[in-house]
Amino acid sequence: MSKTPTGRIFADTPVRPPFDPELAPVLEVLQQMVPPLSDDVLPGVRQGFAEGFPGVEPADLSAGGAVRVEERQVPGPAGAPDITLLILSPAEEAGPRPVIYYIHGGGMVLGDHRLGVDVLLPYVAEGSAVVVSVDYRLAPEHPDPALVEDCYAGLVWTAKNAADLGIDRQRLIIAGTSAGGGLAAGTALLARDRAFPTLSHQVLVCPMLDDRFETHSSRMLDGEGVWDRGDNLFGWTALLGERRGGPDVSPYAAPARAEDLTGLPRTYIDTGSVESFRDEVLSYASRLSEAGVSVDLHMWGGGFHGFDLMAPHAAVSGASIATRDEFIRRALES
Amino acid sequence: MRDLIGKLEVVDDDTASALRVIDHFDHLLEERASKAAVVRAVAVMAGCPAGLHDAAHALTRRFAPSGRALPIAPTDTWRHEPIPGHPGSWLWLERTGPDGPLDALIVERAARALQALAGDTADRSTMGMVRIACDLNASDDDRRDAVMRLGLLGPVTVVVSRSMDLQASLRTAFGSDRVALLPGTPTVPEGIRAGVSVAPEPLELPTALEQARVALRVADEVDGSAPSLVTYEGLGALACVVERFTPEEAAMVEDVRRIDNLLAGHPWVIQTLQAVLDQTSLRQSATMLHLHHSTLQERLTWLSAELGYSPLKARGRTRAGVAVLLWRIAHCREEPPQPQ
Numbered sequence: 001m002s003k004t005p006t007g008r009i010f011a012d013t014p015v016r017p018p019f020d021p022e023l024a025p026v027l028e029v030l031q032q033m034v035p036p037l038s039d040d041v042l043p044g045v046r047q048g049f050a051e052g053f054p055g056v057e058p059a060d061l062s063a064g065g066a067v068r069v070e071e072r073q074v075p076g077p078a079g080a081p082d083i084t085l086l087i088l089s090p091a092e093e094a095g096p097r098p099v100i101y102y103i104h105g106g107g108m109v110l111g112d113h114r115l116g117v118d119v120l121l122p123y124v125a126e127g128s129a130v131v132v133s134v135d136y137r138l139a140p141e142h143p144d145p146a147l148v149e150d151c152y153a154g155l156v157w158t159a160k161n162a163a164d165l166g167i168d169r170q171r172l173i174i175a176g177t178s179a180g181g182g183l184a185a186g187t188a189l190l191a192r193d194r195a196f197p198t199l200s201h202q203v204l205v206c207p208m209l210d211d212r213f214e215t216h217s218s219r220m221l222d223g224e225g226v227w228d229r230g231d232n233l234f235g236w237t238a239l240l241g242e243r244r245g246g247p248d249v250s251p252y253a254a255p256a257r258a259e260d261l262t263g264l265p266r267t268y269i270d271t272g273s274v275e276s277f278r279d280e281v282l283s284y285a286s287r288l289s290e291a292g293v294s295v296d297l298h299m300w301g302g303g304f305h306g307f308d309l310m311a312p313h314a315a316v317s318g319a320s321i322a323t324r325d326e327f328i329r330r331a332l333e334s
Numbered sequence: 335m336r337d338l339i340g341k342l343e344v345v346d347d348d349t350a351s352a353l354r355v356i357d358h359f360d361h362l363l364e365e366r367a368s369k370a371a372v373v374r375a376v377a378v379m380a381g382c383p384a385g386l387h388d389a390a391h392a393l394t395r396r397f398a399p400s401g402r403a404l405p406i407a408p409t410d411t412w413r414h415e416p417i418p419g420h421p422g423s424w425l426w427l428e429r430t431g432p433d434g435p436l437d438a439l440i441v442e443r444a445a446r447a448l449q450a451l452a453g454d455t456a457d458r459s460t461m462g463m464v465r466i467a468c469d470l471n472a473s474d475d476d477r478r479d480a481v482m483r484l485g486l487l488g489p490v491t492v493v494v495s496r497s498m499d500l501q502a503s504l505r506t507a508f509g510s511d512r513v514a515l516l517p518g519t520p521t522v523p524e525g526i527r528a529g530v531s532v533a534p535e536p537l538e539l540p541t542a543l544e545q546a547r548v549a550l551r552v553a554d555e556v557d558g559s560a561p562s563l564v565t566y567e568g569l570g571a572l573a574c575v576v577e578r579f580t581p582e583e584a585a586m587v588e589d590v591r592r593i594d595n596l597l598a599g600h601p602w603v604i605q606t607l608q609a610v611l612d613q614t615s616l617r618q619s620a621t622m623l624h625l626h627h628s629t630l631q632e633r634l635t636w637l638s639a640e641l642g643y644s645p646l647k648a649r650g651r652t653r654a655g656v657a658v659l660l661w662r663i664a665h666c667r668e669e670p671p672q673p674q
Contacts, residue, residue, distance in 0.1 A: 021365030022374070025358045029342060313342075313378040313401030315371065 009213055009245075010229060016220040017273045020302025022314040030226060030310060037234040042109060049110055059118035063125040066091055074157040077149035084135040085154050086113045088120075089166055090127040096162070098171035098200075098332050101155050102133040103187070105178030105306070107208070107227065107235035108147060109139050116177050116309065128332045130167050132158050136183070140238035144253040147239065148186040152194075155187055159197035173201040173331055174265070178227070178277075178306060179235065181207025181269075185255035185284070192263050199265040201331045205324070206271050206305055207281065210256035211236040211244050215279035225274055226305040232276045256280050261291035268296045268327045270320065272303025296327055343381040343399070347435035355379060355436055359443040363450050372451065373425070374401050376444045380437060382429050385409060386448065389422030389469035389476070390462030392508050410471050415441040418449050420457075421476040422466035458483065464506040464515060468492075470540040481536040484515070490536050491516040494546040495528040497556075513543065524563055527553050531566035542566075548576050551666040552659060559608040559622075560662070575656070576663060585664035589641075589657035594664075596640055604658065606633055610645050611655050 019027065034048075035041050061069045068089045073082045090097070100123065104115040113135035123129040136150035155174065162169040174191075176184030181204040188202045213219060213229070221228040227235075236244045236254075243249055251258035267288055271281035278299065285297035300307070300320050308317035308324075342358075344351050358379065362372055369386065377384040377397045385396040387409055396404040412426035425441050425448070434440075466472050466480035484504055493500055493514045501523075502514035516522070522530050529550025533542035545566035552569070554560035566573055584590055596603045602623075609619040616634075620627040638644040645654035 019365075021362065021367035022371040024365050024367075025361035025375070026342065028357060028361065029354065311342075313374050313397075313399065315368075315374070315401070318401055 009233065010219050010222070012219065013222050014216050014220045016217075016224070018302060019225070019274055019304060020307075020314065020316050023302060023304060023307055023311055023316065026307075026311040026314070027225065027304060036223070036228075037107065037109070037231045046110060049106070049115070050112075059121065061086075061088060061114070061118065061121065063121055066125040067121065075153060077146075077153045080137075080146065080149070080153075083137075083150050083154055084113060085158070086117065086131075086133040086135070087165065088117070088124045088131040088133075090124055090130070092127060093166065094127065096166055096168035097128065097130050098173060099130045099132055099158060099162075099165070099167040100173045100175050100203075100328075101158055102131055103136070103151050103174070103176035103180035103183045104133065105176070105180045106138070107231065108179045108239045109235055111138075116180075119309070120175070123328065123332060128329075129173075130165055132165075139235075140241075143241055144239050144243075145250065148183055148190065148252045151183050151187045152190045155191065155197065169197070171200045171332070172197055173203060173328075174199050175203035175205070175328075176207065177205040177309070179208045181205050182209050182255060185209060186252040188264055189255060189258055190252050201266045201268070202264065203324070203328065203331075204267065204269040204281075204284075206275060206277055207255075207269065207284075208232075208235070208277055209254060209284055210277075210280035211240055211249055211254045212256070213245065215283070217278035218276050218280070221274070221276055225276075226307075226310070227276055229276055256284060261288050261293065264288060264291070264293050266294045266331070268324065268331075270298040270300065270324065272305060272307050273299055273301045274303060275305035277305065298323055342375075342378045344379050344434060344436045344440065351436060352439055355439050356443055359447040363447045366451070369448055369451055370395050370397070372444050372447050373397050376425065376427065376440055377401070379440050380427050380429065380434050382427060382434075384425065384427050385412075386425050387423065387471065388417075388420070389466045389472045390420075390457040390459075392465050392506075408471075414471075414473065415445050416473070417445050417452070420449060420452055421479055422462075422469060422472045423448070423452075424473075460484065460504060461506040464504055464513065465508070467515070467536065468506075468508075468513065468539045468543045470544070472540075474537065477537055477539075481539070484536075486515070486517060486536040488517070488535065489519055490533045490539060490542070491519055491522065492531050492533060492539065492542040492546045493522055493528050494530075494543065494550050495526055496550070497527045500526070500528070511547065513546075515539070522563060525556060527556055527562040529553055529564055529566065545573070548573055552576055552662045554662070559605040560612075572659060575659060579660060579663050581664050581666060584660040587657070587660050587664075589653065590660045590664050592641060593657060593661050596637075602633070603637065604661065606630070606637065607645055607654055607658050610634065611651065611658065616646075 068091050070087050072085050074085055076083045100120055102117055104111045113133040117133045120131045124131050134151055134154035137146045174184045174188055184202055185204055185207055188199055191199055219229055269281055269285050271278045285295050288295045300316055308320040311317055373384055373386045373395050374397045377399045381399050383398050387394045394406045398404055409426055412428055414424040414426055417423035425445050463480040463483050466476055495512045496510055500512055500514035504515040506513050519532055529546040531542040531545035533539045549564040549566040553564040554562050556562045609622045613619040617627050620630040643650040643653055645651055
């Protein structure tokens with residue numbers, strides 16, 4: 001994989017807002033846990049993700065027996081290997097339920113279908129949703145379009161097998177965090193353009209949407225915060241190689257490039273004010289609105305990338321978590 | 335992308351962990367984070383609930399390790415970590431089971447951060463001192479200091495009211511409770527709805543405040559049929575009943591429910607019962623109610639039939655007395671001791 005020297009891409013480092021006072025001390029800890037990404041450190045970081053972090057208990061996905069946990073091998077995209085879906089359903093059978101089809105984060109290069117899924121566990125444990133999480137292939141070993149096509153294949157299988165899974169096909173919610181948020185947006189574009197399946201909502205949590213580095217926020221973090229411009233460049237280059245930033249990138253890989261945003265599902269989208277993705281999120285939200293899509297947009301002042309996942313105890317995280325939870329509950333009850 | 339739940343909980347007592355604790359609180363201070371943020375950091379690092387009480391401002395904050403605010407609960411079972419230079423302020427960890435590896439360091443650094451955030455000058459206002467003097471959980475040293483600054487020696491009369499400001503130089507508020515401290519045992523002026531109790535000496539003020547609150551629960555409105563000014567000492571054995579019933583429990587008692595049902599169509603029931611209980615003759619009761627005694631007689635005949643007992647006869651009288659007392663508890667506007 002070729003790597004462009006960052007100096008040539010980033011002529012300047014524009015001003016950034018301050019971090020929230022309660023979040024700032026957490027950044028130090030996070031920066032010690034994960035080094036700046038490069039080809040050299042990626043294997044080590046992946047191993048760390050696989051083994052879990054010291055002191056971090058793996059979540060009990062069965063929620064003490066309230067949730068049935070299963071993994072299924074299902075067909076991948078044409079000509080590609082099968083993919084694994086993690087399926088979490090309420091242990092108590094009771095009529096079809098909405099599904100949250102979840103796409104994990106990890107900068108296109110890290111993580112698996114278990115990462116971050118515990119955040120959605122309460123909806124399953126309470127019996128209000130089925131969660132399906134997809135183990136898509138990762139870059140750079142598998143460049144675009146492997147990732148988004150895997151996500152789409154898993155979604156198609158889920159929709160086609162709705163009856164078996166106890167899913168109400170009228171309520172397909174796609175959700176993703178960070179790179180998973182970008183992939184969720186790309187998968188929603190694919191579902192629209194291929195006319196199957198019909199999604200009711202997309203929940204894009206601090207999504208990674210734009211490979212071009214033209215916005216203010218995509219250049220403002222250099223060695224600061226979480227997922228600075230160097231990490232972001234690494235992630236996009238892993239996914240797109242030489243095509244990154246050029247004319248040959250599809251909107252399914254970088255949804256910020258999509259010219260037509262009409263006909264997309266009801267959207268929830270959020271960002272911190274001190275993260276690389278801020279401006280692409282704001283722009284995507286306003287363009288969705290212009291295209292006639294109903295959008296809930298939240299920007300949290302002082303938040304770094306993924307702040308409410310990594311520092312859930314902070315007051316601003318509480319506000320963000322409660323707001324998103326309230327949206328998801330509305331989406332589930334319809 | 336580093337989509338991992340930040341794990342800030344301290345699980346080791348090594349140097350790196352200790353440095354991390356110190357750095358975290360230093361950093362919060364540097365950023366001028368809120369006091370609540372410091373308490374949340376204590377909870378998340380210790381992995382158990384933590385709280386801050388500031389007696390001078392009648393303020394309590396409790397947080398779970400998730401950062402969620404917890405309802406106010408008694409703090410006296412936990413070890414207090416005083417905030418240096420701020421009498422009546424302390425932190426605590428709600429640790430059940432063995433201590434965490436760096437509990438002592440966490441609360442100590444947090445206490446220092448809170449001290450610095452609060453500034454060097456402690457609240458020495460009269461209101462603050464009254465609050466510390468009356469705080470059940472304040473340390474004896476802090477209470478002694480507050481009492482001395484207030485110039486209190488010997489007995490102190492505590493008056494609690496909701497309805498109006500009390501005229502007194504030593505006064506404060508705990509939520510909606512207005513509290514006045516009157517040195518000695520002066521006569522408390524009539525014309526307010528209040529509960530009163532006397533602390534034999536100033537260090538017993540917290541108990542006296544609780545007792546005055548008990549008395550307030552059964553005080554009637556000003557110009558009602560029962561006294562609006564109730565002293566705890568005057569309640570005697572009745573105080574034991576008042577203390578043991580919550581308004582909800584009192585409202586569940588069958589005799590109380592019966593009174594409530596009757597009141598719906600007959601608003602005179604409580605005044606009539608009270609007048610009969612307070613006066614020795616029917617004629618006196620009638621005078622008090624501004625009724626002809628035959629009208630009162632008719633009402634009582636009806637009332638006895640409805641209640642199933644006669645409030646005029648010995649046993650019935652006691653039963654009616656207790657029922658009316660419980661009815662007052664059921665209808666007092668009870669609020670948490672220290673609403674925030």
